[in-house]
Amino acid sequence: MRKILAASALALTALALGPVVAQDAPALPGAPDPARVQAGTYVMDPAHTQVAFTVNHFGFNNYVGLFGTPTGSLTIDPKQPEKASLTVKIPMNEVRTSSTKLDEHLKTPDFLDTAKYPTAKFVSTSIKVDGNEADITGNLTLHGVTRPVTIDAQFTGAGTHPMNKKLNIGFSGTTTIKRSDFGIDKFVPLVSDEVKLAITAAFEK
Structure with a gap:
């Protein structure tokens, strides 16, 4: 009986406090509202932009x-928006995993060969927009090879950053x-040829 009474009291308290908590929650400065986007050129925020990669390791x-x-x-x-243009440069020496030794191995000629190819570059060539989503097609230059790549992108948000007061936009x-398409084929297929990329990008004006 005590357990039932305690559970009932907890439920009533949650119902009573729920609206108060919701009212106190601050609105986020950014929102996926196209009306917040101003025309112009935005510079990438390197501190808040990341490219994650996933490979299968020996199965x-x-x-x-x-x-x-x-x-x-x-x-x-x-x-x-379909006439937008995007250019991104990625320093290959900034590759990071949970292993320092692996980081150094990835920089060798076995993989990225960062001494010879220090930068990867993506330049958009066409954009197809569907609401807050878009297919961004462009040329990716990696390991000295250029290939067409299409990114499945989603508009994350736009607004004024509360700290630097700059207009921000994020995707x-x-x-x-396939890494072998770019001449990076060491250990294929033990380490998968297919590489999945997940990008989070922030820009400011």
Whole structure:
């Protein structure tokens, strides 16, 4: 009986406090509202932009790594989003995993060969927009090879950053590439040829 009374009291308290908590929750500065986007050129925020990669490791598990501090720009007009242009440069030396030794191995000629190919680059060539989603097709140059790639992108949000007072706009995206297409074929298929990429990108004006 005590358990029933205690559960009832807890439920009533939650119902009573629920509206109060909801009212006190602050609104986020960014929202996926196209009306918040101003036309112009936005510069990539390298501190809040990441490219994560996933490969299958010997069939045992899916292993994840990360590229950070990319640079680039986005030029966009919300009235004609399909005419937007995107350029991104990714420093290959910024590759990170949970293993320092693996980080160093990935930089060798076995894989990225960062001494010879220090930067990867993506330049958009066409954009198809469907509401807050878009297919961004462009040329990816990696390991000295250029191939067409399409990113499945989603508009995350836009608004004024409360700290630096700059207009911000953000997107997320996914795509899959074959590393052998770019001449990176060491240990295929033990380490998967297919590489899944997950991108989160922030820009400011």
